[in-house]
Amino acid sequence: MNVVKYLIVGFIFGVVLTKAEAVSWYRIYEMFQFDSFHMYGIIMTAIATGVLGIQIIKRTKMNDIKGLPIEIADKEKGTFRYWIGGLIFGLGWAMVGSCPGPIFILIGAGFMSIGFVLFGALFGTFLYGLIKDKLPH
Amino acid sequence: MEFITHTWHWSISGFIIGLVMLALIYFGKVFGMSSNLRSLCSMTGIGKRVSFFDWDWKSQRWNLVVVLGAMIGGYVATHYLSDASNVTINPATIQKLQKIGIDAPNSKLLPDAIFGSDVFHSPQKILLLIIGGILIGFGSRYAGGCTSGHAISGLSNFQLPSLKAVIGFFIGGLIMVNFIFPLIF
Numbered sequence: 001m002n003v004v005k006y007l008i009v010g011f012i013f014g015v016v017l018t019k020a021e022a023v024s025w026y027r028i029y030e031m032f033q034f035d036s037f038h039m040y041g042i043i044m045t046a047i048a049t050g051v052l053g054i055q056i057i058k059r060t061k062m063n064d065i066k067g068l069p070i071e072i073a074d075k076e077k078g079t080f081r082y083w084i085g086g087l088i089f090g091l092g093w094a095m096v097g098s099c100p101g102p103i104f105i106l107i108g109a110g111f112m113s114i115g116f117v118l119f120g121a122l123f124g125t126f127l128y129g130l131i132k133d134k135l136p137h
Numbered sequence: 138m139e140f141i142t143h144t145w146h147w148s149i150s151g152f153i154i155g156l157v158m159l160a161l162i163y164f165g166k167v168f169g170m171s172s173n174l175r176s177l178c179s180m181t182g183i184g185k186r187v188s189f190f191d192w193d194w195k196s197q198r199w200n201l202v203v204v205l206g207a208m209i210g211g212y213v214a215t216h217y218l219s220d221a222s223n224v225t226i227n228p229a230t231i232q233k234l235q236k237i238g239i240d241a242p243n244s245k246l247l248p249d250a251i252f253g254s255d256v257f258h259s260p261q262k263i264l265l266l267i268i269g270g271i272l273i274g275f276g277s278r279y280a281g282g283c284t285s286g287h288a289i290s291g292l293s294n295f296q297l298p299s300l301k302a303v304i305g306f307f308i309g310g311l312i313m314v315n316f317i318f319p320l321i322f
Contacts, residue, residue, distance in 0.1 A: 026246070047292045048151075
């Protein structure tokens, strides 16, 4: 594992999300109030870039950095888990205005109270692991 | 320097986020932040008791390095690349926030009413943050991904499950902002 390249990609990710203000509780609230195009623009441009890049990768049968063919795994099939899990995630996302990436970015930026959100997120992940076999997927 | 310290335009930001995802694909990996939460749980050794955490998390260490980089990026961006023009949200949104008692941004990323230092003296506010976190952690693992894994990675690869999850994200967010916020603020 060449650590540096992941560190650099992460660094860029952290800077962009902060400078785009996608880590801001305010921007998430504004998005869910449909008061600004900003967040929608970010998400849609990221997807458009991703679609284009993935199509190029697939059509040129590009290899990865190690020379192995790039295979992008499909998401598992399912319905209930995506609707309900997604809905639960959305409640939390709007409530504290951060998804998992921004939780870490904001802690790095020095917002100590986000530590409670991280604690909750770890506990929530643990809770899922504990009861996952009893949940419909 | 202004073009760096000002709020970055959505098109530039989105484009770079897309490139971040593509870079990870090129490295033979997958872009997704919430699986780091699972790795962090597994690092405690809890896998001996809960099988969901008994997996090869060490193969995901690269993702923890991405997280570390993102934290440094967050530090640099807030401390050296920001200015007073940041977080200029819609004035209509500021008015709505005023009604529920939340302070205007004035270039801050987070409202003091929810994240300010007096949170540490308020058990209710701490509980609010923890509950929000639980919903995020539980929901993202149940749905098998978060904004990065489903909205960006999944939709870029035309994954139907990701579309369901993303619609779920937005239904949940709209319920929270429109129906639950009036009750808790």
